[in-house]
Amino acid sequence: MAIVIVCVKCFGRKRYTKYQLDAIKEDMERNKNYPMVLVQIPMFNEKEVYKLSIGAVCGLSWPSDRLIVQVLDDSTNEVLRAMVELECRKWMEKGVNVKYETRNNRNGYKAGALKDGLKKYYVVDCEFVTIFDADFQPEPDFLWRTIPYMLENPELALVQARWKFVNADECLMTRLQEMSLDYHFSVEQEVGSSTCSFFGFNGTAGVWRIRALNDAGGWKDRTTVEDMDLAVRASLRGWKFLFVGDLWVSVENYYFNLV
Template identity: 30%
Template sequence: MKKRIAVIVPVSVFEPAETLVNSARHLRSLDFGDFEFTILYAFDGDESDERVKLLRREGVDVLARNTRRGKRAGAINDAIRHLKKFKPDLVAIFDADSRPERDFVLRCAGRVERDVYISSTVRKVSNPYTLIARAVELEYRLIGFLLKVSGFRQFNGLIGVLNFRHLERYGLSEDALTEDADFATRMHALGFRAELAEGCVYEQSPVTISDFYSQRKRWYYGGLELWRYLDRVLPSGNPHFVTSWLSALTLTYFPILYLPFVLLSLPALLALYGKDGVLVYAGMILYAVTLQIASFSAMLNFLRREGVEWKAMTRVE
C-alpha cells in the first residue's frame, strides 16, 4: 500500500490571488515520488471568494473555513480534521509564498521517523530587493548554521514535513501568537526531535521596515509566551535542548549588543557580496536597530497584557 502525504497551505484573507495561483502551480510541480498525495489550501474566506475558485482551477483542494478562528493555527487544525478520511502518513506544511526545491518533500520525508516530529531545510530569501530584505537574507545564512548546532530546532511556520499522528494528537495552540514555536517547544519537551535535511525552501522576506517591525514584534511577543512551558522544558532531561531554548528566549531579545560586530563587518560583507556589500551593511544596521525596538515594544506590550496585532505582509511577485 502506498504511503500518503498531504500538503497543507494555510491562507489568510490578505493573500493576493497572484501569490496563491503561483503557489498552487509550484507545489503541483514538486516531486512526490511514490507517495499518494493531495494538496489542500485551508482558506479563511468563504466559498464565494474568487480566490477559492482560482485555486480549484489549478487542480488543488480548498477548505473554505469562513472564519479566522485561531488564524494560522486554526487553519492547520481544521485542515488536519478535514484530512482524516485521506489518512495521510505525513503532512507537508507551506505558506503561500513558500517555494521549496522540487525534491524538498522526498528529502524531508526520508528523515521523519517515529521520534522525529518534523524535518525541514534551511531557508533562502526569494525577494532580496530592499535594504531590510538583504539583511534578512544574511540572517537566514546565520540561522542555517544555528539549525545545524542547536538543540532546539524551530522551523518558522512549521514549514517542512511532519508526522501526521503527532499533529493530530497534539495539535497547534490557537491561543499562541507564534503557534510554530509553541508546538516546537512542546514537542522537544516531550522528547521528539526535529531533523535538518539537505536542500532549501525559498520564501519572501518583509520588504518594508513597517512589515519587518510588525513581524518581529509578533515573534518576540510569541517568544515571551513560551516561558509558560518552563516547567516542562527544565525536566525534559535534554540539557542541549534546555540550553538552546533558554538562549533563544534571552539572547535574541537584545540584538543591540551585537551592533558593534555589525559595524565591524563591512570588509567581510564586501568580500561576500562585492559592491552590494555596502547596501547589505546599511541594511544590517537598520535591521539591528529595528529588531531592538521591536523587542522592547513586545516586552512592554507583554507586561501590559495588551497583545500584538497580526498584520498582513506586502507580497512581491
C-alpha cells in the same frame, strides 16, 4: 554554539548526511510503498502569490494518489476567494488531488486553519503533513528530500528545510533580513540539529509526522507563535527534530509583506 558550528564546518559531518536517502528512495520505488502526504497552504488575502504557491505545491513529484494538497483560504475578499478556488479547480482538472477549504470565521488565525484542516475526513489516512506559507515555492523534489528521513527514523517528528529569499538584493532592508535569517538557519538550527537538541519549527517549509503532532496536543491558538509552541510541546514529549541545511525553499522577503 561557536564550537559546534566550527566542528560541523571543519569536518563537514552534518547530521542529515548520515542518512542514505537514495537507498530509501529506491526501496520505496521498488516496493511501491509511498506514505500518504498532506500538504497544507494556509493563506489570507494572498493576491500576489497564491498562483505561484499553489502551482509549486501541485508540481511536487510525488505519486498523485498518495498526495493531497489542502488550500486553507481564510481570505476576507470574496473576489479573491473565487480566484483562489478557480486556481484550485484548474489543478484538479489536471489530476492533482486539491482540496479547497474555507471557514466562516478566522478563529485561531493560521493555527486555527491548520487545526481545522487536519480534522477533515480525508486526512485520516495521511501519515505526514507538510506546511508552506502562501509565499513559499518548493522545488519538485522537496518531498523526496524530506520524507525518507522520517521513514528511516520513527523518532523524528519534524524535518525542517531552510529558506532562500528570491528578492534578497532588492534593497538594504531585504539584504539585512537575509543575513539575519542565514545566521538563524546556518548556526542556530544547524547546531540544534547536529547536537540532537531542541530547535524551533519555523512555521513553514517543514514536514511533521501527524502522529507526533497529535501526541503533542496539536495546534493551539493560545499564542501568536504557534510554531514554536508546538515544537516545544513535541520536544517535551520526547520527539526529535532534523534540520536539512542543503534543502532550500524559495520565498519572497518578508519586508515586502509588511509594507
